[in-house]
Amino acid sequence: MTAEDMLAVAVEEARTGLAEGGIPIGAALFDADGRLLGRGHNRRVQDGDASMHAETSAFRNAGRQRSYRGTTMVTTLSPCWYCSGLVRQFGISHVLIGEATTFHGGHDWLAEHGVGITVVEDPALVELMTTFIAERPELWFEDIGQD
Amino acid sequence: MTAEDMLAVAVEEARTGLAEGGIPIGAALFDADGRLLGRGHNRRVQDGDASMHAETSAFRNAGRQRSYRGTTMVTTLSPCWYCSGLVRQFGISHVLIGEATTFHGGHDWLAEHGVGITVVEDPALVELMTTFIAERPELWFEDIGQD
16 A cells, blocks of 8 residues: 555545544555554544544544554644644554645654654645644644643 | 542442443543533444544543543543643643552553542442452553553
């Protein structure tokens, strides 16, 4: 599976979230062989659940795993500190990021701690988040804990 | 509400988790006035949910909040990187920790970033986790992502 194919799964999740009236961020977790372990999207609006960012949702949907060695977390947006902490704690090996223009989370910190980081900077994803933030700023800032 | 009273809520959650056959870590989130916003415990075993550490469970159960300014996350055990990332991202102001002897997570990093940290080092909690880790090492190491 190519990086493009993996990112496409996360993008599909983000667009599903948007269609549901939610925050358009999607993610997917793949094992070392490119097999999909779990996919998900932000569920703050849909479930009233502040703990379900896209990455935590994909991680949860992957079920219990004995090890995350060799896995790749794909996310449409740079992971916040919460989701970066998830990657570091569970030893997820790689993070493939759709864009880090509209939000720059903890991926530099992850790189310092040995996580492989790839940032695509997909213009369509930058546009998706730019539009969303302009239209629903209160929801966006709530989701990243900014007053 | 005193720190002791707040910690007692998290301890009750940890003991509930143990009684359910789960990992005995509990947490609770309080607002600036000492009002309980949410409480919870690790749910890896009970729900097969790897994303529900004690702190994320308490955070989730607190529902959507516009701001975490002034809040205190109380946890029976030092928060791992995942839960430390949660605290940093959402601007939780204080973390009250039952013990950091059996596991030392990200609380020093949180202190460097301005979070108020209190470590109680409660001997009963050290005993609780020491016994649990000795009896169920595979479950404990799975929960912190160690091979």
